[in-house]
Amino acid sequence: MDYVSLNRAAWEERAKAHFDSEFYDVNRFLQGTSSLNPIECELLGDVSGKSLLHLQCHFGLDSLSFARLGAKVTGVDFSTEAITRANTLAQQTRLNASFICLDIAQFGLENTTQFDIVFASYGTICWLQDLSQWAATIARALKPGGQFCLVEFHPSIDLHLGYPYFPQTQPDISEESTYTENHQDSEQTIATWPHSIAEVMQSLMQAGLTITHFDEHPFSPYNCFEGLEAVSGHGFQLLSKGHQVPLLFSILANKAE
Numbered sequence: 001m002d003y004v005s006l007n008r009a010a011w012e013e014r015a016k017a018h019f020d021s022e023f024y025d026v027n028r029f030l031q032g033t034s035s036l037n038p039i040e041c042e043l044l045g046d047v048s049g050k051s052l053l054h055l056q057c058h059f060g061l062d063s064l065s066f067a068r069l070g071a072k073v074t075g076v077d078f079s080t081e082a083i084t085r086a087n088t089l090a091q092q093t094r095l096n097a098s099f100i101c102l103d104i105a106q107f108g109l110e111n112t113t114q115f116d117i118v119f120a121s122y123g124t125i126c127w128l129q130d131l132s133q134w135a136a137t138i139a140r141a142l143k144p145g146g147q148f149c150l151v152e153f154h155p156s157i158d159l160h161l162g163y164p165y166f167p168q169t170q171p172d173i174s175e176e177s178t179y180t181e182n183h184q185d186s187e188q189t190i191a192t193w194p195h196s197i198a199e200v201m202q203s204l205m206q207a208g209l210t211i212t213h214f215d216e217h218p219f220s221p222y223n224c225f226e227g228l229e230a231v232s233g234h235g236f237q238l239l240s241k242g243h244q245v246p247l248l249f250s251i252l253a254n255k256a257e
């Protein structure tokens with residue numbers, strides 16, 4: 001089965017809905033606010049003047065927010081609906097960003113440019129079957145001395161939602177509605193793969209990167225899973241038997257000089 005085409009069809013529909021959602025609040029972004037969260041901003045520090053590759057950039061709000069901070073941004077995503085909107089937003093805001101519409105595996109085969117920073121966040125790796133290929137794409141796309149930053153939902157959430165934790169070659173195929181408030185009555189068929197923390201770390205190390213930071217976080221900035229509760233000033237948490245479940249993890253990994 002062609003899982004990339006299956007997921008692309010789902011994301012074409014989701015990109016249109018997400019663009020009009022309160023969840024993404026494009027108007028607020030157009031008024032000058034950043035869509036980035038403190039975790040990624042603190043991890044990456046000053047991005048001004050740096051070239052930044054944003055993998056699975058959706059319609060580019062985070063990419064363009066990095067451009068607002070002075071980065072020269074390239075975003076990649078396989079959804080034409082998302083990339084069309086990202087290009088329109090870049091023109092409207094006159095920010096230094098360009099966008100490429102490609103499956104990430106294909107991008108890895110075609111890309112010859114190297115960047116200071118490669119970035120991915122919040123809901124990316126579950127769409128990818130092969131993390132070795134993903135990590136190799138990242139390693140090749142970094143300049144010597146360059147830095148990869150990943151802020152991702154913690155795979156322990158999967159266990160709470162009834163999905164497996166440990167890697168498997170066959171995807172979970174499910175009918176699911178998306179996480180934005182305006183599209184919850186429509187479902188798409190999607191294929192996702194579980195990736196344990198160990199698999200993520202091992203794939204990056206096997207691609208030759210050195211992990212310089214790893215952390216786990218009890219709060220999510222997004223209310224996008226069942227059972228989350230708001231905690232003032234922190235975002236959202238999930239409790240299991242009264243204890244906080246890790247909701248995010250973050251990684252920095254360097255390519256040798």
Ligand SMILES: C[S@@+](CC[C@H](N)C(=O)[O-])C[C@H]1O[C@@H](n2cnc3c(N)ncnc32)[C@H](O)[C@@H]1O
Nearest residue numbers: 011056058077078079102103104121122123127
């Ligand atoms: C949850 S969104 C990313 C979230 C992002 N942080 C945001 O909210 O702006 C996941 C993105 O991955 C993209 N995607 C999924 N599989 C992909 C693939 N194989 N190649 C390229 N992009 C992919 C989707 O089109 C979607 O835009």
